[in-house]
Amino acid sequence: MDDVGSASSAGTREDTRTRILAAAADLLAEGGREAVSTRAVGAAAGVQAPTIYRLFGDKRGLLDALATYGITRYLSRKTEHEPGDDPVEDLRAGWDLHVGFGLANPELYALMYGDPHHGSTSPAAAAAFDILAGHIGRIARAGRLRVGEERAAQLVHAAGSGTTLVLIALPEEARDLRLSSLAREAVIAAIITDVPVPAATGPVGAAVALRAVLPETTALTPGERSLLSEWLDRIAADDAP
Template sequence: MPSASGSVAIERSPGRGDVRARIIDAAAEMLRAGGSAAVTTRGVADAAGVQAPTLYRLFGDKDGLLDAVAEHVMRTQVAAKAQVVDAARAADVDPLDDLRSGWQAQLEFGLSNPAVFRMLSDPERVATSPAARLGREVLEARIHRVAEIGRLRVTEARAVDLVQAAGVGVLTALLATPAERRDPELGAAMYEAVLAQILTPAHTAGAPEGDDALRGAAVAVRAVAPRLEMLSPGERGLLVEWLDRAIDQL
């Protein structure tokens, strides 16, 4: 789970007697403490109580080990986020508050785990990363809740893309800047800019007037359309097609 400072406590892999788990745990501690440069095969082998050839047999090379470690740390973070989303839905937490909390948690995670963020923000790694895919699904769930209350003025997919791209961009900019020169308001400013792109104005939410209100209503119906069991699959598909067209043209 994330700590108050945003760092992620390294969750011990199941079966501490398992050699692979011990190696990943040891490497994860080194990665968090000193970045990828601190992760050496000799150091990890010593910390895990194994011989260096064991690392090569299990992971191929250092890059393979780092891939496994990044997945492990990210999977821990994603699991924590998924629990938060589930709890927010169960407690009927305002979807916009939940989305903001997710944004802040992700920024804190990236700043506290720069090595993991840099590895998992690599497009080639993201394309094949189960943890990155699960992380996007958590964001999709948050955006879907916003759509259900009629506050999205764009499609859910576009909203997810915008929030994700903005988050990666902010973290990349902050991590490229010396800590003492970082703008502490950059993340909040970017978030507000994204909200201006994806949300209907608050005063029009639920009001049957204006393109923003119409678009928000269409997106809200689109969000629940797949669950309208009183319609046939073909009818639901046609409804979704109509709504997508309306959202695109409004």
């Protein structure tokens, strides 16, 4: 009986938390960050201020949770798309989805990515980056990545979020979405080659490609695999133009 009561209590707590975050997200979309006061959120969610403090600590905690809530919504959209045959096209689609989400949810996006404190270390933000890293890993395994996987993922993330924030800052009638396309293709050109990397980029490309498939090898001991991984990472890091 106690277990049933505990489960019911936990479910009610989570329902209340979700209702508060949904109300906060609506207020954020309508009036920006300043509209997300504990009083306004409490009124919109039908709870008292002490409930918000108990669940989130303070307004900063509420905003942190709201950033995570926003990234979680974004992730639910990204995971709806099944991988295609071409990992580069999947990367393009992911970029466009990212920018589109930001333009459709500017205040939430600015909270998520405009302040490095918000979302940058949350589990949801890490999961979002993992999805991007997964795209990059597929490209590496296809032998089409000309730089190290980590650098490629960081570059795509930086360029994508920066482009989105720039577009958000412009009046809607002044936005030129070709900026996003140009930035996307510039990044792709910088990290991807159409020719298999061993032929196109020498030892760096070969190291990147081998590093991507190293976890699949069975001929090496764990120690040997770890040592080879370290060597390949050092070669792949020597990828400056």
